[in-house]
Amino acid sequence: MPDQSSPSLLFEVFALNQQVGQLLREALADGPLSPDRYAVYSAVFEDETITLTALAARLGMPLTTAAEHVRRLERLGHARRLPNPQDGRSFLLTLTAEGRRAHRAANTRFEQAHRAFVEALPIPVAAATEVLTALRLAAREATRAAPTQRLPK
Amino acid sequence: MPDQSSPSLLFEVFALNQQVGQLLREALADGPLSPDRYAVYSAVFEDETITLTALAARLGMPLTTAAEHVRRLERLGHARRLPNPQDGRSFLLTLTAEGRRAHRAANTRFEQAHRAFVEALPIPVAAATEVLTALRLAAREATRAAPTQRLPK
Numbered sequence: 652m653p654d655q656s657s658p659s660l661l662f663e664v665f666a667l668n669q670q671v672g673q674l675l676r677e678a679l680a681d682g683p684l685s686p687d688r689y690a691v692y693s694a695v696f697e698d699e700t701i702t703l704t705a706l707a708a709r710l711g712m713p714l715t716t717a718a719e720h721v722r723r724l725e726r727l728g729h730a731r732r733l734p735n736p737q738d739g740r741s742f743l744l745t746l747t748a749e750g751r752r753a754h755r756a757a758n759t760r761f762e763q764a765h766r767a768f769v770e771a772l773p774i775p776v777a778a779a780t781e782v783l784t785a786l787r788l789a790a791r792e793a794t795r796a797a798p799t800q801r802l803p804k
Numbered sequence: 805m806p807d808q809s810s811p812s813l814l815f816e817v818f819a820l821n822q823q824v825g826q827l828l829r830e831a832l833a834d835g836p837l838s839p840d841r842y843a844v845y846s847a848v849f850e851d852e853t854i855t856l857t858a859l860a861a862r863l864g865m866p867l868t869t870a871a872e873h874v875r876r877l878e879r880l881g882h883a884r885r886l887p888n889p890q891d892g893r894s895f896l897l898t899l900t901a902e903g904r905r906a907h908r909a910a911n912t913r914f915e916q917a918h919r920a921f922v923e924a925l926p927i928p929v930a931a932a933t934e935v936l937t938a939l940r941l942a943a944r945e946a947t948r949a950a951p952t953q954r955l956p957k
Contacts (some may be wrong), residue, residue, distance in 0.1 A: 660929050661824060661918055663936035665843040668821035670864030670943040671814060677950050690818040711823030765814055767946035774938055776813050782935040783816035785927055790823040793920035797830050 664786070671768075678764035684757040691720045692729070692746065692754040700733060700743035711787055729753060817939070824921075831917035837910040844873045845882070845899065845907040853886060853896035864940055882906060 675686035684692060694709045695701055701709070707717035721744060724730035729750030732742040746754060769776055828839035837845060847862045848854055854862070860870035874897060877883035882903030885895040899907065922929055 660933050660936070661828070661914075661921065662843060662846055663933050663940065664821060664824045665840070666862065666864040667936050667940040667943065668817060668864070670940045670947065671817045673864065673866060674943050674947040674950070675814070677947065687818070690815060693815055709819065711819040711821070711826065713826060761814075764946060764950065767949050768814065768942055771942035771945035771949070772938065773942070774935065779935055779939060780813045780816055782927065782932055783813070783820050783939075785925065786932060786936075787816065787820040787823045789921055789924035789926070790820065790827050792924035793917060794823065794827040794830065796920050796924070797827070797917065 674764050674768065675761070678760050679757055682757040682760050683753045688720075689754070689757045689761060691724070692750065692757070695724075695730060695744055695746050696751065696754050700745045702735060702738075702741055702743060704741070706744065708791075711791070724750060827917050827921065828914070831913050832910055835910040835913050836906045841873075842907070842910045842914060844877070845903060845910070848877075848883060848897055848899050849904065849907050853898045855888065855891075855894055855896060857894070859897065861944075864944070877903060 672686060675689070679686055679689060691706075691710065694706055698705070698709075703714065703717060703721060706721070707714045710717060710720075712720075721730065724744075724746075725732070727750075728747055730744050730746050733745055735741045735743045772779065825839060828842070832839055832842060844859075844863065847859055851858070851862075856867065856870060856874060859874070860867045863870060863873075865873075874883065877897075877899075878885070880903075881900055883897050883899050886898055888894045888896045925932065
């Protein structure tokens with residue numbers, strides 16, 4: 652059997668996400684966006700305009716999954732494409748007024764949950780955020796390093 | 805607009821989980837268990853026997869969600885109930901030989917991904933795990949503190 656302490660790091664990522672999911676599902680229950688969708692809107696909103704590649708990296712998602720989210724936002728009229736002045740072959744995504752409205756409606760509820768969360772946290776927010784970012788970048792490196800899988804298309 | 809640094813804590817939880825999900829989906833792709841199911845089997849396996857309440861707390865899930873997982877494991881013949889000597893009204897869950905076999909088959913793949921992850925991590929595993937646990941407990945406290953939602957049954 653492997654070292655007990657070892658797999659518990661990834662296990663804790665799972666359990667933390669479950670618990671935060673529970674917190675946010677309850678907080679956002681009456682709003683227009685689910686927690687997962689709120690995260691996508693937030694990532695676009697924060698940067699005002701963002702490329703698909705940067706969005707996928709920011710969300711920790713494969714490009715294909717991020718592209719599905721983008722198509723959904725476009726279908727809803729919540730986001731639209733702008734030409735990318737840096738690169739004629741790609742585009743920049745931005746929230747429409749409608750998309751910003753949905754984000755704002757969810758944001759009030761989100762902020763309440765966030766405040767309760769931070770109040771209960773015995774460590775500084777900045778230190779915790781740094782650890783989460785270091786973990787995400789390590790997971791990304793490990794994902795890239797993994798031998799290519801024969802996943803069905 | 806709220807303080808930029810503030811919502812990014814919960815955002816980082818989301819992005820970290822996405823990235824770890826990507827890592828583990830690829831690692832476990834050819835195995836018998838998806839990453840989410842692997843986490844459930846692991847929680848039962850680690851404690852050998854566990855109550856439904858302890859399992860739900862460990863996984864960061866509502867009791868009802870944990871109970872669905874338990875029913876699924878029982879249906880597959882991967883877990884069974886034992887009487888709880890501490891409390892005649894509850895039961896202890898344990899993996900069957902078949903359940904342990906599925907866990908073990910996924911575990912080899914999981915351990916590979918875990919090693920790559922830890923190698924890429926610039927901070928000590930124990931410190932990172934502690935931060936994740938503190939975050940989970942804070943999220944649990946915030947979930948409990950939230951006003952009861954009128955969620956549909």
